[in-house]
Amino acid sequence: MTAPKDNGIPDNDVVLTTRSRLARNLADHPFLNRASDMQSALVMQTAQRVMLEAPLSEKTLWMDLDELTPLDRALLVERHLISRHHAESSLHRGVAISSDEHMSIMVNEEDHLRVQVLRRGSRLDETFEQLMRIDSMLEQHLDYAFHDQWGYLAVCPTNVGTGIRFSVMVHLPALRITNELAKVQRAAKELHLAVRGYYGEGSESSGHIYQVSNQVTLGRTEEEIQEEFSKSIIPALIDYERSARNVLMKKNSMLLDDRIQRAYSVLCSARLLKVDEAMKLLSRVRLGAALGHVDLSLQTVDELFVQIQPAHLNQQAQSTLSDNDELELRALLVRNTLSQ
Amino acid sequence: MTAPKDNGIPDNDVVLTTRSRLARNLADHPFLNRASDMQSALVMQTAQRVMLEAPLSEKTLWMDLDELTPLDRALLVERHLISRHHAESSLHRGVAISSDEHMSIMVNEEDHLRVQVLRRGSRLDETFEQLMRIDSMLEQHLDYAFHDQWGYLAVCPTNVGTGIRFSVMVHLPALRITNELAKVQRAAKELHLAVRGYYGEGSESSGHIYQVSNQVTLGRTEEEIQEEFSKSIIPALIDYERSARNVLMKKNSMLLDDRIQRAYSVLCSARLLKVDEAMKLLSRVRLGAALGHVDLSLQTVDELFVQIQPAHLNQQAQSTLSDNDELELRALLVRNTLSQ
Numbered sequence: 001m002t003a004p005k006d007n008g009i010p011d012n013d014v015v016l017t018t019r020s021r022l023a024r025n026l027a028d029h030p031f032l033n034r035a036s037d038m039q040s041a042l043v044m045q046t047a048q049r050v051m052l053e054a055p056l057s058e059k060t061l062w063m064d065l066d067e068l069t070p071l072d073r074a075l076l077v078e079r080h081l082i083s084r085h086h087a088e089s090s091l092h093r094g095v096a097i098s099s100d101e102h103m104s105i106m107v108n109e110e111d112h113l114r115v116q117v118l119r120r121g122s123r124l125d126e127t128f129e130q131l132m133r134i135d136s137m138l139e140q141h142l143d144y145a146f147h148d149q150w151g152y153l154a155v156c157p158t159n160v161g162t163g164i165r166f167s168v169m170v171h172l173p174a175l176r177i178t179n180e181l182a183k184v185q186r187a188a189k190e191l192h193l194a195v196r197g198y199y200g201e202g203s204e205s206s207g208h209i210y211q212v213s214n215q216v217t218l219g220r221t222e223e224e225i226q227e228e229f230s231k232s233i234i235p236a237l238i239d240y241e242r243s244a245r246n247v248l249m250k251k252n253s254m255l256l257d258d259r260i261q262r263a264y265s266v267l268c269s270a271r272l273l274k275v276d277e278a279m280k281l282l283s284r285v286r287l288g289a290a291l292g293h294v295d296l297s298l299q300t301v302d303e304l305f306v307q308i309q310p311a312h313l314n315q316q317a318q319s320t321l322s323d324n325d326e327l328e329l330r331a332l333l334v335r336n337t338l339s340q
Numbered sequence: 341m342t343a344p345k346d347n348g349i350p351d352n353d354v355v356l357t358t359r360s361r362l363a364r365n366l367a368d369h370p371f372l373n374r375a376s377d378m379q380s381a382l383v384m385q386t387a388q389r390v391m392l393e394a395p396l397s398e399k400t401l402w403m404d405l406d407e408l409t410p411l412d413r414a415l416l417v418e419r420h421l422i423s424r425h426h427a428e429s430s431l432h433r434g435v436a437i438s439s440d441e442h443m444s445i446m447v448n449e450e451d452h453l454r455v456q457v458l459r460r461g462s463r464l465d466e467t468f469e470q471l472m473r474i475d476s477m478l479e480q481h482l483d484y485a486f487h488d489q490w491g492y493l494a495v496c497p498t499n500v501g502t503g504i505r506f507s508v509m510v511h512l513p514a515l516r517i518t519n520e521l522a523k524v525q526r527a528a529k530e531l532h533l534a535v536r537g538y539y540g541e542g543s544e545s546s547g548h549i550y551q552v553s554n555q556v557t558l559g560r561t562e563e564e565i566q567e568e569f570s571k572s573i574i575p576a577l578i579d580y581e582r583s584a585r586n587v588l589m590k591k592n593s594m595l596l597d598d599r600i601q602r603a604y605s606v607l608c609s610a611r612l613l614k615v616d617e618a619m620k621l622l623s624r625v626r627l628g629a630a631l632g633h634v635d636l637s638l639q640t641v642d643e644l645f646v647q648i649q650p651a652h653l654n655q656q657a658q659s660t661l662s663d664n665d666e667l668e669l670r671a672l673l674v675r676n677t678l679s680q
Contacts, residue, residue, distance in 0.1 A: 254668060258611035265609035271598035328594060 009121035012298050013290035014238045016169040016209065016305075017080070020127040020226075021116035022135055023154045023163040025145040031155050032091060032108055040108055041092045047107040048094060050141040056105075056134055057098030065093045074311035077199065080118060082106055084199060103134060110155050111163075113138070120302070122238070124166060124230040131164075132222070151218070158215055162222045166229045167213030169198070170237050173287040174244035176208045177259070184240055191233065192216050198279070198305075207279035207286075207305065212237060245291065260288035267334050272327040278308050278334060285338075296338070304337055349461035352638050353630035354578045356509040356549065356645075357420070360467040360566075361456035362475055363494045363503040365485040371495050372431060372448055380448055381432045387447040388434060390481040396445070396474055397438030405433045414651035417539065420458060422446055424539060443474060450495050451503075453478070460642070462578070464506060464570040471504075472562070491558070498555055502562045506569045507553030509538070510577050513627045514584035516548045517599070524580055531573065532556050538619070538645075547619035547626075547645065552577060585631065600628035607674050612667040618648050618674060625678075636678070644677055 025031060029043050044064075051062050065073055065087070073087040082095050086109040093108040106114040115134055117127040145153040152163040159165070175181045188195050196211040214229055248256045263284035267273075286301040288294035306312060308330050314321050317329055365371060369383050384404075391402050405413055405427070413427040422435050426449040433448040446454040455474055457467040485493040492503040499505070515521045528535050536551045554569055588596045603624035607613075626641040628634035646652060648670050654661050657669055 254611050254664075258671070261609040261611060262606050265605035266602050269601040269605035271594050271601060324594075331598070 009298075011122035011234075011238050012120065014170055014172070014241045015122040015234065016171055016302055017118055017120055018123045018127050018234075019080075019116055019118045019167045019169075020124065020131040021114060021165050021167075022131060023111040023152070023156075023159040023165075024113040024115065024135075024138070024142075025153055025155070026112050027143040027145045029112065029145075032110065032112065033155055037092070043112050044092045044094055044107055046142070047096075047105075047113060050138065051096040051105060051107075054137045054141055056096065056137060057100070057103050059099040060103075061097050061099060063095050063097070065095065071311055071314055075315060078306055078309040078311050080199075083109060083114075085109060103130070105134075111159065113142075120299075122168065122234055124168075124226060124234060128166070128222075128226050128230075157218075161216075161218035162220070162225065164222050164225060165213050166226065167211050168234055168237065169209055169211050170241070171207075171209050171283065171286060171290075172237075172241050172244075173208040173283050174248050175241055177248060177256070178244045180240070180244060184237070187236075188212060193233065206276060207283035209279075209283070209305075245287070249291065256287075256291075257293060259284050260291075260293050264288060264294055264338070268338050269335070270331045272324075273308070273331040273334060274327060275308060275310065275330065278330060279305065282308075282334075300337065304334060307333060307337075349638075351462035351574075351578055352460065354510055354512070354581045355462040355574065356511055356642055357458055357460055358463045358467050358574075359420075359456055359458045359507045359509075360464065360471040361454060361505050361507075362471060363451040363492070363496075363499040363505075364453040364455065364475075364478070364482075365493055365495070366452045367483040367485045369452065369485075372450065372452065373495055377432070383452050384432045384434055384447055386482070387436075387445075387453060390478065391436040391445060391447075394477045394481055396436065396477060397440070397443050399439040400443075401437050401439060403435050403437070405435065411651055411654055415655060418646055418649040418651050420539075423449060423454075425449060443470070445474075451499065453482075460639075462508065462574055464508075464566060464574060468506070468562075468566050468570075497558075501556075501558035502560070502565065504562050504565060505553050506566065507551050508574055508577065509549055509551050510581065511547075511549050511623065511626060511630075512577075512581050512584075513548040513623050514588050515581055517588060517596070518584045520580070520584060524577070527576075528552060533573065546616060547623035549619075549623070549645075585627070589631065596627075596631075597633060599624050600631075600633050604628060604634055604678070608678050609675070610671045612664075613648070613671040613674060614667060615648060615650065615670065618670060619645065622648075622674075640677065644674060647673060647677075 026043060026046065029035070030039055032040060048062055051060060073082070076082045076095065077084050077087050079101065081097055081101060081104045083106065086093060086106050091108045095107065096105040097103065102117055102119055104116050115131060115138070117131045117134070119127050147153055151161040154160050154163055172181060172184070175184055185195055192215045194213050194215050198206045198209045198211070214225055263281040267281050267285060282301055282304055285294055285296065286298060289296040289298055289301055310326060313326055313329050313333070321329060366383060366386065369375070370379055372380060388402055391400060416422045416435065417424050417427050419441065421437055421441060421444045423446065426433060426446050431448045435447065436445040437443070442457055442459060444456050455471060455478070457471045457474070459467050487493055491501040494500050494503055512521060512524070515524055525535055532555045534553050534555050538546045538549045538551070554565055603621040607621050607625060622641055622644055625634055625636065626638060629636045629638055629641055650666060653666055653669050653673070661669060
């Protein structure tokens with residue numbers, strides 16, 4: 001199978017997004033796990049000043065998370081711009097976000113700074129380059145905790161060294177149908193990769209979407225890690241899933257079509273939809289869209305993955321939805337979007 | 341709610357069919373549980389002669405079950421014209437069926453004769469009258485085993501006396517959704533009613549369809565039993581189910597509509613359908629049709645209940661279907677019928 005494209009987004013049939021991120025800590029400031037209230041406030045102050053001064057992106061928004069409502073913080077989590085841990089933490093904390101949402105810098109998450117670049121499709125080189133540019137700019141203004149032998153220091157040992165982590169959000173519905181996911185997960189473990197759910201650490205897989213990331217950053221250069229991830233790991237994941245799709249299409253096309261058509265028609269007709277069920281059905285429809293069995297763009301499906309999340313629905317309703325109203329609004333949103 | 345009608349079929353929103361049947365045994369012939377091969381063959385001979393001579397219906401077909409293929413016997417079971425027990429028994433056995441399929445007389449099932457009249461909708465009076473007419477005609481030609489004190493004799497004590505049994509096949513999806521079925525089943529038990537599945541004794545309920553019948557025929561006249569069944573039991577069952585439907589429509593119309601619309605769209609889109617799933621989905625669509633939420637006649641749904649059964653599909657295909665081919669053909673049949 002040749003690689004299908006969706007509006008020119010590379011390998012988007014399997015890879016939803018690619019993310020490169022750095023963990024950084026300021027020198028002469030205690031790590032957050034041992035910082036006082038005042039000391040963490042000082043990190044915030046320093047970081048905020050730099051975020052607003054350095055030309056990190058065309059337009060950078062700065063948000064103090066304490067000043068946001070819980071709904072606004074949940075929206076940022078659902079958009080993958082901050083982590084759940086960051087939203088729920090009790091520290092002074094903030095985030096800088098580029099207006100195109102490609103870049104976000106969490107301040108006082110686990111480390112003083114977590115810089116991420118996130119793009120649709122398989123774009124490790126692009127996100128890595130952009131991340132390196134941002135890192136250079138920040139380093140002109142900030143003095144990082146660095147050890148000659150260990151490299152960049154971080155709260156968690158797995159982040160010590162380069163502090164870099166690459167991850168791809170991959171959609172593996174065919175491997176799920178053919179019961180080969182366990183095999184992929186074993187292979188990932190041997191390669192020291194972490195396999196997580198749609199909302200990262202501690203989250204469950206939803207809609208057969210998995211976040212796969214490197215684990216070890218110590219003792220290797222950023223470039224070495226990036227090369228391995230870009231040249232071996234991502235292509236292997238894509239290949240596994242595409243092969244499973246090929247097998248299904250050749251050997252069990254009726255089963256495949258049954259799953260896709262049922263999912264599509266339930267999404268077009270349900271009056272009440274729970275988020276987990278919606279994710280699962282959208283996953284099958286996404287597979288159908290990738291294979292050309294359903295006339296829908298991958299982008300529409302991927303946007304729905306986010307728009308059906310609870311905070312997004314509450315924001316759309318501009319009120320606090322009851323449980324039942326949330327199920328109704330989700331079903332309505334999905335019906336309207338798919339019937340367009 | 342007023343009683344909806346479907347082409348003038350009374351109370352068809354809840355009652356699929358009404359059946360009246362008699363158990364009869366010939367005098368001077370041993371009961372089947374103690375008859376020799378020759379003795380049961382003699383019963384067949386006697387019965388067959390009468391069936392073909394007496395004007396039981398405009399056109400009566402006689403079938404020797406031993407001469408039919410297993411597929412043909414299965415077809416008769418699926419059409420509720422003979423019982424599973426009758427199809428699978430190793431006795432000499434036959435059946436007389438009126439060409440409109442309203443009447444069938446099983447010979448050598450549990451008793452020498454089992455005479456049934458089956459009609460769509462709630463029609464106890466009609467089926468009872470027709471059954472009595474057939475019984476009178478048969479009695480002119482046959483000498484029945486009768487005891488002055490006990491009445492008509494039968495193999496099973498529950499059939500001794502009048503030998504009559506009334507049953508209705510009722511569709512109770514709303515009682516299922518509102519979790520009130522257990523209550524109805526308890527009430528039925530107190531009234532000495534048997535509650536069975538779609539294919540009678542020993543079968544499971546399928547598609548929320550239940551066969552409710554009287555159990556005791558001893559010590560009362562046919563008319564007394566009929567009066568109670570007709571005036572109390574059937575109206576109560578109909579009322580329970582309609583009340584549950586009313587409650588759902590008033591208090592949880594979105595849930596109701598969700599179940600109906602999902603079922604309808606899955607039936608219109610599935611490529612593979614198992615019989616149990618199809619029955620369950622058709623049940624919800626039948627509820628939708630009864631409430632006017634789905635533009636479909638109850639008759640279409642009720643015919644599908646029969647046409648999706650395995651023997652009917654094999655007959656339609658005119659070949660022995662593989663398991664997978666059966667799932668495909670069922671899905672195709674349902675899709676085509678619903679999209680007409």
